[in-house]
Every structure is written in C-alpha cells, then in structure tokens.
Amino acid sequence: MAEKILIEKIKQLLAENRAEELEELVGDLHPNDFSEIADELSPEQITEIFKHIKDQEKVVDYISELSTDLQTILLNALGKEQASEILKDMYTDDAADLLGEIAPEESRELLDLLPKEEAQEIEILMGYEENTAGSVMNSEFVALQEYFTAEEAIEHIREMSPDTEMIYYVYVLDSRTRLIGVLSLRDLIVADPHKRVSEIMEEDVISVLDTEDRETVARTISDYDLLAIPVINEKGKMVGIVTVDDIIDVLEEEVTEDIHKMVGSVKVHEDKLIKTSTLKIATARLPWLLVCMGGELISGMIMEHHAGLLEMVLALSFFIPVLMDMGGNVGTQSSTITVRGLATGELRMEEFLKIVWAETKVGIFIGAITGLLIFIVTCLWQKSLIMSIIVGLSLCITVVLANTFGTLLPLVFNYLKVDPAIASSPLITTIVDILGLLVYFGLGTFLFKHF
C-alpha cells in the first residue's frame, strides 16, 4: 500500500515538474525498491526521473536492477552518450548481459564509446556460452601480491577504493596472474600488520573453471558456504569471481526451470507470465501434451481390444478412472521427489539400487492399503467377488509399478546424462496408464475366463 502512495506521489511530481522534490523522494531508495516502483511507471517517466537524479552512480544502481527489456528501452531513450557512461559504471557482468540482449550493431556502437580496456572485458564476458560460470561472473575483484604485508595490503585496498561491494575476499596472484591464495578482509584486519600475505593466505583455494555449468558453481558456493568463488580459465589464470547474490538468483531460476520441466513445460517467460504471449506459453507446453495424447490413444486402443470383455461386464469400465488416476498420482509423487532429490544432491547415483528398493517398499505399502480399500468398496458397490479381486489386485500392482517406475526413470535418465526432469509427470502418467490398463484387462480376461 505504501508503495502505491509513493507511486502516485511520483507521478504527480513528474506531471507538475517538481524536480527537487522528486530527487529527494527517489534519490535515496534501495535499487530493489526502485525497481518495484519502476514496474508501475512508463519508460518515459523513468527517463524523466533519471534526469533529475544528480548522482550518476545511483542511476547506474537503479538501472542494474531493472529487467533487460526495460534496460534496453531506457538506454535507447537516454541517448548514446549517457548510455555509454552508464555502461562504464555498471558491473561488467550486468553490462555484458545487457549488451547481449540488444542488436549486435547497437552493442558494437556502444562498446566503441567505452574505454578500450573496459570494452574488452565486457566483450570477453559476452563471449561465454550461456549458463557457464563465465557468463555469470564479473571481472571486478581485488588482487594482491604475496610479498605484501597485511598493512600494505590494507593500504593498497584503501588506495584502490574498489567500488565493488564484493571485496570480502581478496585474491593472491603470482606474476603470471595465476591464483595462488585467498584471504578475507577479516583475516587482513585481524592479522599482525607486519605479517606477509603469503603467511596469512589460505593456499587451498576452491575455484571453478570459466566453462563450468553455473549450476555446479552455485552448488559449490552453497556447499562450502562461500561468499564468492574465483573463476579461472584453462591456463589457471584468474579471470573473475561469481558472487553469492548472483548464485541465489541462479539457484532460484534453475529450480523454476526444473519445476516447469517436471510438468512437461519449458520456462519461456523471461520476465512475467502475464506479459508473455499466449502463443509462446502454449507452444512451450504443447509438445509433451501431444506426446501424451498419443500415448493415451494407445490406452483407448487397449480398451477397444478388450471391447468384448467390457460389453460383458460394463462395470469394469467404471473403475478405469480410479485406476488411472491413482497410478498417475503415485508415479508423479515418486518421480517428482526423485528428480528433486537428485537436484539437491540428497539422492546419489551410487545408491541407485537402495533408492529404487526404498521406493518399491513404499509402493507396496501404499498399493496394499489402497488395493484393500478399493476391494472393500467394490464388494459393497458391485457385489461381485471376482470384480473386487480384479479391481483391488490391479490397483495394488499399478501403484507398485507406478512408484517403482517413477523412481527408476529419472535415475536412468540421470545415468544416461539426460536431464532427469524429462521424466515429467505427463510422461510418467502416460506410461503408468498404459501399464495399468494392461494389468487390469489381463487380470480381468484371465479371471472371468477361469471362474
């Protein structure tokens, strides 16, 4: 609510062109708060606001937090001169992300307006493939020489006065810029001022290669409780750092992508679902739906194949919904839980058989209980012992199959280096439906023929 009032006030000040009050109101916000307000304003209004903020650094902070779509619109609106000024002050990773989104000619023009060294750094970052450590790192970090004393090191940092907030670790490089040690600001402050950096530093540095997958980077940072991790290239030279705040975003994005995959969709909406076109969302969801539609037609054919039995005992068809639904639900439960377990590292491939056996036991337990229950219900409803046996036994077997398959499939996919999330709920449901119907009609044909 407070946000709404603030937005109204800003719009009013803009309309009445009250520059000073506007700067007072907007000039001191946290970038995250500004970005929430910006969501409700037009690009023209935001450009107008930026004109009134005297502190260029603040403008850069604000722009960095906005969505890339909005960033490109704003850069265009501000003109090349100011755009290149802003790019220069942005963190290199943010600048590279932004330039990667706009047309190559335009990004070329902007790069040419930047100081050469800065432009080169950004271009290197732009060259990394998506989802690699290189694509999420930034190249601002503090490097020291090992022969510095703690005092000299602190003095060096003070002189550099790095604008980056992320200097909680400082890195020690040798003469060929290879990473040989790491220490924290705390270590420097607490240490005897005359001690050398080489004596204070930790030599076992946990680092990642620039070509590594960003999810691996995220997991390493999280496992080792780091605030930042140094990125080295194949020659062992340090090229950047990935910071923990970026990693939280990476983890969130990866989870969202996984969850979308689990239900057989692709995450397409970069920004907001309601701003993404219907066509784009629908085509992301359709492929798996169509595959499964094909699969379910097979279920229909199985039924047609047993039309004789169905005509004889129509009531058999009444239990198809419960049979299929239970199989689908149980299979979705075990597959989803397995996929998540693999993602968090809770389930490990070395324990393949143990995992499958644990889930099979769960399946037997759930199958026995639900099978018994449906047996009783069928007895009461249809008053036929044979039918009750067919329904109860089929449900039990289907549930066991569903639970085991649901666990097995993602594990097998993972083993084959296929993304386990492909074993999505639509796929599992379809497979289990077909298996369930085969069991049901198999049992039905056998028992009705013999008893």
Add this chain to the structure above:
Amino acid sequence: MAEKILIEKIKQLLAENRAEELEELVGDLHPNDFSEIADELSPEQITEIFKHIKDQEKVVDYISELSTDLQTILLNALGKEQASEILKDMYTDDAADLLGEIAPEESRELLDLLPKEEAQEIEILMGYEENTAGSVMNSEFVALQEYFTAEEAIEHIREMSPDTEMIYYVYVLDSRTRLIGVLSLRDLIVADPHKRVSEIMEEDVISVLDTEDRETVARTISDYDLLAIPVINEKGKMVGIVTVDDIIDVLEEEVTEDIHKMVGSVKVHEDKLIKTSTLKIATARLPWLLVCMGGELISGMIMEHHAGLLEMVLALSFFIPVLMDMGGNVGTQSSTITVRGLATGELRMEEFLKIVWAETKVGIFIGAITGLLIFIVTCLWQKSLIMSIIVGLSLCITVVLANTFGTLLPLVFNYLKVDPAIASSPLITTIVDILGLLVYFGLGTFLFKHF
C-alpha cells in the same frame, strides 16, 4: 572416486592406529569434504579420528557440518566434558539446533557445563519457534558505538579478533543496544581513518523481526543482495544476524517442501530418503491419495449413471483415458506453474484477474489444437461424425476448464491465506476428471438424443 580412495586410506590408518599420518590426512580438510567422508564411516571411527586431531577448532568445524543425528551420537560418544567444550566453540545457532534435538535432561546437563552467558544465549535461541528468524539466526556479530573513528573501529575489531567469518557487516548500536546503523568492513577500510562511524554508517538498515517467518527473511536477503541481515526483537534491540549461507539452505529446503506438497506429499525425511522408514514416507503420501481415490470413485459413479449410453456406444469409453489424462496434465501444468510463480513473487495477487485471463487464453489455444486433433483422429478411428464432435468438443472444454481451474485454485487458496501448494496435482487432477466426465457425458447424451 578420489573420495573412495581417501576413505579406504583413512579406514586403513585407523585399523593400524597410525595417528600422525591420520591427522595429516584428515586434519586439513574443508568441513564440507569431511562431512561427505563421515557419511561413509561409523560413529566409532569418527570419534577415533577426532581423538587424533589436536586442533579443537577444527573438530568443532567438522562436527558443525554433520547431520544432527550423527552429532548427537558423537557428543554422547565423546563424553560430557569434551561435548561441552565443543558446544562452547560452536556457533550459537548450530549449538541451539543440536541441543534442541536431544532429550531435555541431557541438553540441560550440557548447558549447565557451559559458561553462564553462553548457555543463556543458546537457551534464548532454543526458545524461538521453528521456522522463525530467531530460530535460524546466530548471536555472534560485531557491534560498534557511533562515536568510534574508523581507525578505532578497526582496532576494536582486531582486538576482538572475532572467530566468526561473518563480520563483513558491523552494526552500530546505541546505548540501549538498539540498532542505529550498519557499515561494511570495506567501508571502514576505505574511509578516512579519523572519520567517525556515525558519519560513515548507513542509517537505513534493512532488518527483520525475530518472530518473522524464515522464508520472508530469505526473500529479503535475496531481494536486497545482502550477505547478512540483522535481527531485532520487538523492543528494537538487536539480537542476532542471519547469514546468507544459512539462507541458501533455507531457500532450498522450502523449495523441496513446496515441490513435495505440489504432488500431495509431505517432506518427512529429515536426512536421507533411503534412511527414512517406509511407513513414514507412505503415511506422508497417503492422505491426498485417499482423498483423490474417493474423488475418482465419483467419476466411476458418473459413468455408472450413464451406463445406458455406454452400453449403446461402448466406444465412448475408449476416449475416457485421453480425456482424463489431458485434463489432469493441463491442470497440473497451470497449477504447478502458478504455485511456483506465487512462491518467487513473479505472480502477484494484485494481478489476479490478469493471471487467470492469461492462463484461460493459453487453455483456449491448447484446447482448440488438441480438440481439433482428437476430432480428426476420432473421425479416422471410429468413423462417426457425432462421436468425433463429442470427443473433440469435450476435450477442448476440459482443457480450458483444467487450465483455468489450475490457475484459479492456488490463487484463491493464497487469497484465503491457505498455502497455495495445497492445490496439488492430485487434487487438481481429481477435480478436473470429474468435470471432464460431466462435460463428456452431458454432451454425449445431448447429441446422441438429438442427432
């Protein structure tokens, strides 16, 4: 693989009682690496290893990374004296977590062995309700007075030589320990040494209440890109900090819980799935399965109600699998994506109608395409125009209903302050199945009667 060799080597050294080599091998591991190795060793072996590590701090680091189950076993094995020594050196939040897991009498005994102040701090933490900021914070942080100069502040930190790695922010408190400002180590180092803390500090401190939900804390840290957030009590006094590494774990756990809920289960296994009892897992999954089994029996009854129509046109039953499955899949897609969108904040309740409308459009699109396809397939397969119309139209309507319902239900639950993840895939599937069958048989009865 390297891990396996290391474990074998450790076991061998233990068996041969080669203490020095053992310390050399194990004494310098990262706690996270040690915890992975400890997973493969018996508690006796771990206790044995600890006896050989001379550096007590290292032992504390190692123990802190282990699972609570293992921690309690080890503390018992080590005896009260050493156990209290270890507790004293642990971070207060870790110590509180551990003591909260063991029997009250035992934790009382251990607390009595600790220095009084330390014991009090831990007891306060143990008093916080689960999942609150208080329950995940720790009480070690660096506090300064506002009249300190930057130089004095650095000197103060050096003297304290805090063992905490998490002193990247230092907090400024007034005489009544109320939080009045924050600054980073970097700010202190970069600042003019004679400037006062009050001139350097940021006065707009983002903080959280100790009773706040830990998920809110996690989201605040992530939104504002913080490394730690101060926790204050209702009187405005600063009582602790929550650090970003703890928050990553919180976010992961919350996501896992959400994912389990989405498939109608409860996350029960604290530690590892394969170590959790079958009964525990099965009873976590059963409730929703049973509810849905009941729902699917209603589907069966709807079919029984239309037995006449089914007897007349048995082929109608062949399409029930595809109809039900598509409804379930589409409903699961939209509900899961909505639940995730609400969790990440991408979907906001103010946009309720826009979201539902966006998803309805997607439903219409998918419904039209799949409906048309199944119409063609039915024409070819069953060679009946009426049937093809019934099947195609029913599928189209079911898909639209499923997509809209799948979005609507979590939004409504969220509005009613019920966890939106309750709108799980089993629930949505069941509701949509019933709706789909009603549409199907309604259309079937109508068309076969009139044409």
